[in-house]
Amino acid sequence: MLNKLIDTFSRVFVGSLFIFSGLVKLNDPIGTEIKLEEYFTVFADSFSPLFSIFIPWALGISLFLIVLEIVLGVAVLLNYRMRYTAVVLLVLMIFFTGLTFFSAYTGKVTDCGCFGDAIPLTPWQSFYKDLILMVFVLHLFWHRKRFIPSFRTGVNRTIVAFAGLLSVLVGWYAIEHLPYIDFRPYKIGNSIPQNMIAEENPIVEYRFLKDGEEVTSEKYLMPEDGYEYIDATILNEKASTPKITDYQVVDLDGNDFTEESFQGIKLLLLFQDVSKSDDESLEAIRELIAFAPGKFDVMAFTSSGPDAFENYRHEHQLAVPYYFLDATVLKAMIRSNPGIMLLKDGVVVGKWHANDVPEPDELQSKL
Template identity: 45%
Template sequence: MNKQGILWVLRILVGGLFIFSGLIKVNDPVGTAIKLEEYFDVFSNDIAGFFYYFKPFALYIALVLVVSEVVLGIMLILGVKLRQTVWALALMILFFTFLTFYSAYFNKVTDCGCFGDAIKLTPWESFYKDIILLVMISFLFIFRAELPEETPRWAGMAAIASLVISTGIGIWAIQNLPFIDFRAYKVGVNIPVNMQPSATLEYTYVMKKGEETVYLDKYPSEEGYEFVEMVLRNPEALPKISDFAAWNQEGDQTEFLFQGNKVIILSSNMSKMSEANQGDLNALVKSMEGAPVDVVFMAAATQEEIDAFLNKNGWSIIGLQADATVVKTIMRANPGIMIMKDGVVLEKYHHNNTPEATDVLDFFL
């Protein structure tokens, strides 16, 4: 294969991967923003304090990044302004490689969110993936002068269309919820079942016997062995959900949430909770009074803050505390609504789409 053929193959590979990665994340810009906030927190503590001031703009930065991945990938494949596109991709992959190396080496952000929640990579896997991309983009960068200069008119129009469409998809996902939910709490999931292993966990026991290292399927009963470590042989059997919990001053209330009909209003940060549709939420809570449904307000806050909020809005419902990370994973809206029956997620709503009480009751008939 000649040099032009190699450059064409690299354009397809790099562009395709950027499009794939971008489309997954443009489906959920809020998830990318959450990851950026984690990085800004880490960098503000470890590198420079000014990174903290980027946090309020994390969602806007996330939208620009995910849309750029899609558009630049399309531009690379279609041959739109190739030299400028390669420059932009080179800068982007350097940025991503720095993030993934920092995550892996310092074990700070253990999931970079490179492919959203669709494909989970370890920090080092993410870094190696970026190194491979960096090598491919470097080759394109070195030989950028030999890339085609002319851009077909239709290709330029397609790039503009991809910009408009991907931006529209991202904004829609922010104002509603992701089109496709890749998380452990998606509609149809039985949360208590997913909190249990899917099969019996099997371990290999690494032991020392004298100077010899031995690997055993069960812990030895005889003497003479020194324990080294346990290695899980079937990690795919681990629970898909390991951190779901809710509590109040009376204690753990997790099992209560898994019993019967539940409407759970969630807030990951009460100080930043939107009031745009407060009237609709008030109407829903009021309409559910007397129904065979437990309405619960579950927030990452102190019990005092939760009780004050309920009193302020006149909500005679149960208030529970939860971990902020768990709430953010469950719901990409603040506030949002989750409908559950016996621990099974039946539906989720952004506060912009707060349902009527009759729509909610239909789930339980």
């Protein structure tokens, strides 16, 4: 009886967690792509330059791993071919646990992206989560021969295949448009300048040594009073850290236009990298630029070099002022290159993928 309960809990826990983790990332496969690119870059610097070979394939690898997570989760819940499913499950868990340990131990990757942007975890939290999950995965692996399929083989195979196909379609749609749910601080309805302000002031706890005993205080105690400083901890670090810390807009001469971007109605054209830009959308973007005078200001943001963007702008007749923003910030703002964002006094009122460039009337309706 106890064995059956442990078997059932392990199967439901592991299967459900894999499906949940996969679905969260399926909402934004490009976010996982960005995280994989970060890992490949770090591995190329730390171990071998060969890892850089995988960077151009990061999006395909991202979608494959996400779909595999979901398919494995469904297969486990159905007890489908557990002799093979449990082996693949264990291999994938070893891979994920290795990544999270590397992130936690080295500090070179600050977020493994296990649950995307929906549930941010620190590297050590991710590693401990994987260790707990590994216990139940090992149980499924050791006892894989005693799991009986929930349905006939043909039914199970159909359900697993359907889950895989549907996951591919859902993920590909998110890639070709925008995430279904935006968990980032630049989502529609959010105020960028407001998110650049911390919710609370830092609460610092200081540790001192006095007369051989450790003393804690929220105030800095003076050495002349006999207090020897040890260290300090911010007790409300999350609440005292702004959600947006790296949004800074500068022009070619280094002048700051951050506040300018929050004033009035701004149509932002976001070009992460002009060498990889989707140029098919530029005709529709030029129509928006022509529609803009008297209605809103247009600003182009890019992380490309000045010469590269200047040449690109002239080649495609983009008669707009342009500014520079960090590449990571642009990727966080929108999962599209180029992407379009409409701000009203710093509040995001609209976001569009390059495949969904809005008509002028749609823009007007947002104002």
